[in-house]
Amino acid sequence: xxxxxxxxxxxxxxxxxxxxxxxxxxxxxxxxxxxxxxxxxxxxxxxxxxxxxxxxxxxxxxxxxxxxxxxxxxxxxxxxxxxxxxxxxxxxxxxxxxxxxxxxxxxxxxxxxxxxxxxxxxxxxxxxxxxxxxxxxxxxxxxxxxxxxxxxxxxxxxxxxxxxxxxxxxxxxxxxxxxxxxxxxxxxxxxxxxxxxxxxxxxxxxxxxxxxxxxxxxxxxxxxxxxxxxxxxxxxxxxxxxxxxxxxxxxxxxxxxxxxxxxxxxxxxxxxxxxxxxxxxxxxxxxxxxxxxxxxxxxxxxxxxxxxxxxxxxxxxxxxxxxxxxxxxxxxxxxxxxxxxxxxxxxxxxxxxxxxxxxxxxxxxxxxxxxxxxxxxxxxxxxxxxxxxxxxxxxxxxxxxxxxxxxxxxxxxxxxxxxxxxxxxxxxxxxxxxxxxxxxxxxxxx
Amino acid sequence: xxxxxxxxxxxxxxxxxxxxxxxxxxxxxxxxxxxxxxxxxxxxxxxxxxxxxxxxxxxxxxxxxxxxxxxxxxxxxxxxxxxxxxxxxxxxxxxxxxxxxxxxxxxxxxxxxxxxxxxxxxxxxxxxxxxxxxxxxxxxxxxxxxxxxxxxxxxxxxxxxxxxxxxxxxxxxxxxxxxxxxxxxxxxxxxxxxxxxxxxxxxxxxxxxxxxxxxxxxxxxxxxxxxxxxxxxxxxxxxxxxxxxxxxxxxxxxxxxxxxxxxxxxxxxxxxxxxxxxxxxxxxxxxxxxxxxxxxxxxxxxxxxxxxxxxxxxxxxxxxxxxxxxxxxxxxx
Numbered sequence: 202x203x204x205x206x207x208x209x210x211x212x213x214x215x216x217x218x219x220x221x222x223x224x225x226x227x228x229x230x231x232x233x234x235x236x237x238x239x240x241x242x243x244x245x246x247x248x249x250x251x252x253x254x255x256x257x258x259x260x261x262x263x264x265x266x267x268x269x270x271x272x273x274x275x276x277x278x279x280x281x282x283x284x285x286x287x288x289x290x291x292x293x294x295x296x297x298x299x300x301x302x303x304x305x306x307x308x309x310x311x312x313x314x315x316x317x318x319x320x321x322x323x324x325x326x327x328x329x330x331x332x333x334x335x336x337x338x339x340x341x342x343x344x345x346x347x348x349x350x351x352x353x354x355x356x357x358x359x360x361x362x363x364x365x366x367x368x369x370x371x372x373x374x375x376x377x378x379x380x381x382x383x384x385x386x387x388x389x390x391x392x393x394x395x396x397x398x399x400x401x402x403x404x405x406x407x408x409x410x411x412x413x414x415x416x417x418x419x420x421x422x423x424x425x426x427x428x429x430x431x432x433x434x435x436x437x438x439x440x441x442x443x444x445x446x447x448x449x450x451x452x453x454x455x456x457x458x459x460x461x462x463x464x465x466x467x468x469x470x471x472x473x474x475x476x477x478x479x480x481x482x483x484x485x486x487x488x489x490x491x492x493x494x495x496x497x498x499x500x501x502x503x504x505x506x507x508x509x510x511x512x513x514x515x516x517x518x519x520x521x522x523x524x525x526x527x528x529x530x531x532x533x534x535x536x537x538x539x540x541x542x543x544x545x546x547x548x549x550x551x552x553x554x555x556x557x558x559x560x561x562x563x564x565x566x567x568x569x570x571x572x573x574x575x576x577x578x579x580x581x582x583x584x585x586x587x588x589x590x591x592x593x594x595x596x597x598x599x600x601x602x603x604x605x606x607x608x609x610x611x612x613x614x615x616x617x618x619x620x621x622x623x624x625x626x627x628x629x630x631x632x633x634x635x636x637x638x639x640x641x642x643x644x645x646x647x
Numbered sequence: 648x649x650x651x652x653x654x655x656x657x658x659x660x661x662x663x664x665x666x667x668x669x670x671x672x673x674x675x676x677x678x679x680x681x682x683x684x685x686x687x688x689x690x691x692x693x694x695x696x697x698x699x700x701x702x703x704x705x706x707x708x709x710x711x712x713x714x715x716x717x718x719x720x721x722x723x724x725x726x727x728x729x730x731x732x733x734x735x736x737x738x739x740x741x742x743x744x745x746x747x748x749x750x751x752x753x754x755x756x757x758x759x760x761x762x763x764x765x766x767x768x769x770x771x772x773x774x775x776x777x778x779x780x781x782x783x784x785x786x787x788x789x790x791x792x793x794x795x796x797x798x799x800x801x802x803x804x805x806x807x808x809x810x811x812x813x814x815x816x817x818x819x820x821x822x823x824x825x826x827x828x829x830x831x832x833x834x835x836x837x838x839x840x841x842x843x844x845x846x847x848x849x850x851x852x853x854x855x856x857x858x859x860x861x862x863x864x865x866x867x868x869x870x871x872x873x874x875x876x877x878x879x880x881x882x883x884x885x886x887x888x889x890x891x892x893x894x895x896x897x898x899x900x901x902x903x904x905x906x907x908x909x910x911x912x913x914x915x916x917x918x919x920x921x922x923x924x925x926x927x928x929x930x931x932x933x934x935x936x937x938x939x940x941x942x943x944x945x946x947x948x949x950x951x952x953x954x955x956x957x958x959x960x961x962x963x964x965x966x967x968x969x970x971x972x973x974x975x976x977x978x979x980x
Contacts, residue, residue: 369829386826391693391721557807557826557833559694564748567831571784588781595744598715599696 203457203470204431206419206439207412211299217334219341222302228347230310230418235355238421243314247417249425251437256282256373256410257488257528259512263425268397269315270405278406279317280382281308281414283324283331284366284373287607288489288550289530292441293411295453297324298331300415301338305361307414309347310421312359315407319360323378326368335363370554374602375408377556388558389602410528412441433459436511440529447481447535449473462486462508462515463500466533479535483618486515487527489547490607492614493540494524520614539639540622544615545573551608562605565596569612576626579634586623590616649726653677654734666719666730667698671909677733678909680742680771682749682856683808684720686911691813692720695806697745697771701738704729716741739775746776749806752787752831753857760804762858764871767910768806787831794824795842797863797922798852802834805859811835811851818915821845835859846885849921853904853912864922865893865901874900876936881929885917891936892927899925908939 205211215221222228234243248263269277281304285293297304304322312320324332339361342348350358364382366372372381376390379401400406416438420428429437436458442465445451450473456465465471466481475481484499485491502508503522508515516523534543552570557563569592575581593609600606616623622640626633633640650659653670654677660669668686670678679700684692692698698720702713707727716738719730732738749768757763789802807826812835815822821844824837837843843851852860874893881888893901902921904912924930959967 371829391718393723552830555830557828557830558809559696560745560748560806561696563807563831563833564751568748568751568782568784575784591781595741595748599699599741599744601693601718 203455203460204439205455206428206431207296207300207303207415207441208453208455217299217301217338219302219338219345222300223345226422227302228306228309228345230421231306231313231347232353234310234313234421235353235357240314240316243310243421246420246425247314250416250420250428251425251432251435252413252416252420252428253436253512254410255412255416255440255528257287257490257525259526262409262413265397265409266311266315266407268395269407270398271316272405276319276402276404277315277317278401278404279308279312279315279320280375280378280401280406280408281320281322281411282373282375282378282408283322283328283411284370284378285411285528286325286327286368286370286373287528287530288547289445289485289532290443290488290528291445292443292453292529294328294331295443296411296415296441297328298334301335302342303415303418304335304411305338305342305347307417308361309342309352309359311407311409311414311417312361313357314417317407318358319362321382321401322361322363323372323382324363324365325372326365329365332363332365339363369556370550371556371602371604374604377602378408379406388556389604391601431457433509433511434513436513436526440510440526442510442529442531444472444531444533446531446533447476447479447538448533449476456510458509458511460510462510465510465531466500472533475533475535477535479537481533482536482538483534483540485524485530485532485534485611487525488530489532489550490603490610491525491527492520492523492610493544493618494522494614495618498522498618499524520610521617524614536641537639539577540615540619541573541577541626541633541640544612545570545577547611548573548608551604555604555608559599559601559605561596562600562608565592565605566608568592569596569608573612576623577633579626579630581623581627581630583624583627585627586616586620589613589623649724649728651724651726651728651730653730654732660724662723664724665692666700666702666717666722666724666728667692669724670719670730670732679719679732680767680775681720681909682767682771682806683810685810685813685854686909687915688810688813688854689817691808691810693718695745695749695808697742697749697775699738699741699745701731701735702728703731742775743777746772747780747782750776750780751782752803753806754786754803756804756858759867760801760858761861761866761871762804762855765910766858767856789834792836792840793842794837795844795848797849797918798843799861799863799866800835801859801861802836804857805835806857807833807835808856810854810856811860814851814854815843815848818850819845819847846917846919847915849918850904850912850915853906856910862901862921864925868900869895876938878905878933878936879930880933881920881924881931883917883920886920887914887916888920889914890916890920890930892930892932897927899927905936 210225244266252262253259371377372387374389377387381387396406439455442454467474481496485493502517512526515526548570552566555562555566593613596605597609625640679698682695682697699716700719704710706725794800823841827836874895877892879892892899904916
């Protein structure tokens, strides 16, 4: 049974209230940090913990904090990125709605470490009910003296605001998020300057994911070294995985990093295997933007070792035989899944969500979607398959923000690993265009 | 100061200069193309991706190459940086791709477009594109939108460079237009079918790199290469009054702001100078305007060549007499 650092008390009745949360050890990290530690010591603990950004990029959080410019007399900001909206990723929503005070506690401790006196939680606009929960929890924290002026008599002031976004996927990109928070159109900014130097209102800013911030209280309470003992190598601590698709028990699981993928899929403690006794066909391990892997490659690396739920193990083999842990949006697909249809579906999403600012993403995402639409509906040609790869390559790495890659990787990977399915959609166009049609090794329709 | 190597040529530029502007100091054909970057407009650049270059060495301190191609118009130089532009196969391939992307929805209606001859996309496609496209889907079209009596918006031609948005934002106090929608459904539009009505609105025509925003007082009057650009000025209470008059015969067909060799406006002009002063008597003529970059206009150049006296001496007597009668602008010594 893996340890639960964030979700230990998630099912306790009334844990979303200040009183119950406090009874279960809540806000201890704020007391510890503000009364016994300097901000630099908190940063040091986070560095020692090896915590890596849980939003998808996996950048070391402590290092990100240490990059924050600290000019005298200039305000700094901490912004929590709660604009979770990638297909397959739904862990932050649960964390915020069930454990709002955990996030608030993390925000206070992190803001103290960074010297921020005003912090923001930028939440996806559609999550209105979560916004209400957070607002209520923030009011409770103010009333209890954990927010506002002179917190716990330490002389430290912090104001915390929740800001609903407009409901655009692009606003989850940190600079687009900052633009949106400033009241502008959510278009990503060119980097440099990075937010650590010029972020919100052109001031030094750290943008962290909900789960990353929620891990800070644990790190401060237990110490960075203790936290780093969990996990494997540079993948330390626990990670929330939102598992969905053709699984017996889809849901949100907190796992210790290093868990074998096979165990995660098949053990009863986690997903309980593939539904209806079917065979696993493919997995998207870290949200829809990461490359899809067929069963053989998601369970074992190319070298034949067990694939582990870590940043390193999942990316072993680069994008040829590997993928990414990403945000932990784990989508399992059984043997009845049509990869072409699935890829088209992902592509529709990225086409719809591209901000349209830079030409390769604006035009390329639409182009890929239209070609995939043709292939799926029986109007494709053999050369379309190479065209898809070529367009994906034209987008990848040439855009302002990573949405270009997010759109290109799934398409390129699907063709890489399931080319025969794409070809079947051309050679058996009529059959493939039927609703529910799917390629099997013996070309049987389902 | 930072010393960088651009396509093998060393150049020293002040700290904070962008790679593109460093390349412009070298000049010539190695300068990356720029469809969205516009020096006078704060915040412009980084969108069209036409100016992507490869940074083979980040700086003297950290000589590692940058992992991705970078937009040269928004990336500042570092001392010791090594940049590859025309010397990088990868960069040239990406540019072909960018041209293909930009031409997906931009109609090739150059024969009827008023921007033909001074269109940045035309030049970009000519210099970096290929003659075919692999795109076979339906293209984006738009209903006609009325944005006022002076400016015609052809949204189908727009490549969403945002230049006009920045212009409206930065030089006028009554901004009514911007980008609506997102992705390939994004479009330039006015707030609830408003019209663009302020003294400097005409400048959005000058900054548009393609024919999406054209001058209603000039539309369909002439191809630009049949006109003669002449520098002129007037005492204007609103703007500098320094313009280029585009003559056809004795008629001023169009008035624009003066641009530099990269097509960037030097001084914004007001609508009165642009749209209302169309008589030669309104202006003090300075002489032919030098058009450096737009190839088609350059082909019909009005500056006469500098002739060496020894060359003149070799000419037939009748020609020498003609030259004496109608001397070229500059006679060399």
